[in-house]
Amino acid sequence: MHFKTIAATSALVLVGIGLSGCATSAPVATSAPDATSALSADREATITVWNPQDQWRKTSEFLENNVEAFKAQYPNVTVEFVDVPYGQYEARYVAGFTSGKNAPDIFMGQVSYYGGALGVAAEAPEDLQMLFEENLTPVTAGNFKIDGKWFGHPVSTDLGMQLFYNVDHFAAAGLDPANPPKTFKELREYANKLAVREGGKITRNGMALRYSGSPTGIADKALPYIHAFGGRMYAEDYSTAEGYLNGKETIAAVQYMQDLAQKDRVSSLELGSPDDTFAQGLSAMTFREGWYEGYLDANAPDVKYAVAPYPEGDAGYPKVSLLFNWAWMVNERSENKDLAWEWIRAMSNPETDLKLAKLEGYMPVWSENFNDPYVVGRNDYIAVEKQLNEGPGPAYNAPYTNQIAIEVGQAIEAAMRGADVEQTLNNVVVKVDELLKRGRE
């Protein structure tokens, strides 16, 4: 009798708790201060800033100590930085934003997901809309906007892929290091001359392909190929991937990648990641962003390399397109939203931008900094200059772009390993269209 009573009571409690969470409502919104009320310099508050990027930890320390204008204006406001390990940031962010009280006021996140899909990031105020529009590089601007509106200050423009090549391998293969491949046709010919095969196995990549690891990374590295052949992941209006992801241009691009691995046998699917193999002299060519220069200088000082612009494909030069649009954003439901935007204002200037770029070794965001000796003097400037001159490429800002990239990356991974390219892309179009549809709802 007792047991039955306890069991029945427990079941009722469970159902009650479960149904209480079923209301179709967002997490309890904290009341935001009246937008028209002036901010008092005496205001006491603590604003928290979350940084999930393991590779950009110096940024937290720098911003904690160098946003002087904000400290001077609001001496009683404490800015607390929290470094969230990248591996768990998604779970931490979900827990934080759904809890309400434990959410950050400012956070680094991907604009398309946190601003578009989840709606937890606030649209920038009008003055910042103008400031960003007038001053941040237009080459990547589209990647940080949703419906034409800025949702935060970009962390880095990271201007897309460049061709890194090993000068010694070029010379040994009878190729002129001052004359790197300028088209995909030439790239394939060079790769054939540069690859080394022993006993049926590739022991040196003529051209390193990103074939394993995080699927979003695989998709990211494949995008320039796709754009060079005239393809794209999905329609500009996010309506569908049909005819784009499985269009003949995209198929040709992915087929090219597959041929490098399977037919030409100039790209190994066993040697290791392009970053590692190029640094070890096991790849003669690879595509990477400009930050790779700093990595090579620090970790592989004996590798003699040069950097050239990305080759041109059938559709010309694949213009800059960022799959990862990381920006400093403000929590829409923050109690200190006004203060958070004040902090963003205080750090939004070319001086801070340039110092951060030099500190972390990536490209700046403010247009005027692209004339600075830090940028002009880089080994990869010839590639950077082309990227700036060519202008922006496709922007992928559908709300679930990260999830779309996972599906696309897995498909490309399968294709590189020998799966039928057209069939594989046809299959993934269905999944991508479902994600696009979810994003529109």
Place this chain on the structure above:
Amino acid sequence: MAILHLTKRAQPRRSDTKRAYLFLAPALLFVLLLFVIPVGYNIVISFFNWSAFGQRDFVWFENYLSVLSSERFLNAAGNTAYFTMLVVPVGVVLSLIVALGFNALMFRKGTGLLRALYFAPVVASLTAVAFVWLWIFNPSYGLANTLLNGLGLPGEAWLTSESQVLPSLAIMYVWARLGFNVIILVAGLNAIDRSYYEAARLDGAGPFKMLWSITLPLLNRQLVLVVSVEIMNALKLFELPFVATKGGPVGASKSMVTEIYELAFRQDQWGPASVYVIALFVFLIVITGVVRKVFTRDISE
């Protein structure tokens, strides 16, 4: 006719029962808060199209139908089952061999250090284990291929091969768990009365006969414990593929729990994620029950 008077078993007093519940109350509260309520909530969510950020639409059994018939679920379930079938027999047998070795060591000095060395990987988190073995299994500069090349053998793809990725993860897992199982089995072996072996020896039994007829039956409880725990842990495979392979290559190392994480935290699809949780939970309960039923023996004879 003899009349049997059956003594009526004394019933516990009501005050004794109340006292018992009072003692159990704190633990029951934890079970309620940390198990019963979350499981119940999970069941409720599985019937919804549920977003952590707002949308909650009741969809009846739609999640169950779409998940249980999906290739994605079958892939994850298959990988998890295959991984479990690799690590449990190998891990348990290896643990038993090592435990028997420790037990047979004539000289007890130094075994403490050896045991500590075997136990050391258990203390490390699986995340740390994954990072270490990522380096060992690196195809171009990893220790594993360096050793193979040194022996004149070709290097392997390890974690970057569809066919090798799960066995590679199994190696990592068995290495990490070995010490824990050895400790349990050594404790069990130490508890076996030596007189059984003496008697068997006098009867002319050889080492194998003694192992089969004395050691294994008397170690039954510990073996069932080790097998049950290993099955449960293996079915909950997460850290190793999450850190080392991201579920690749081509989904070949995606497990049930990595899919739960992916659906819940990366895709904000809590309804389907809950279905995965329930499927895993049911499977765990059934398998654990079967193991205990099949392997537990009455050793009184």
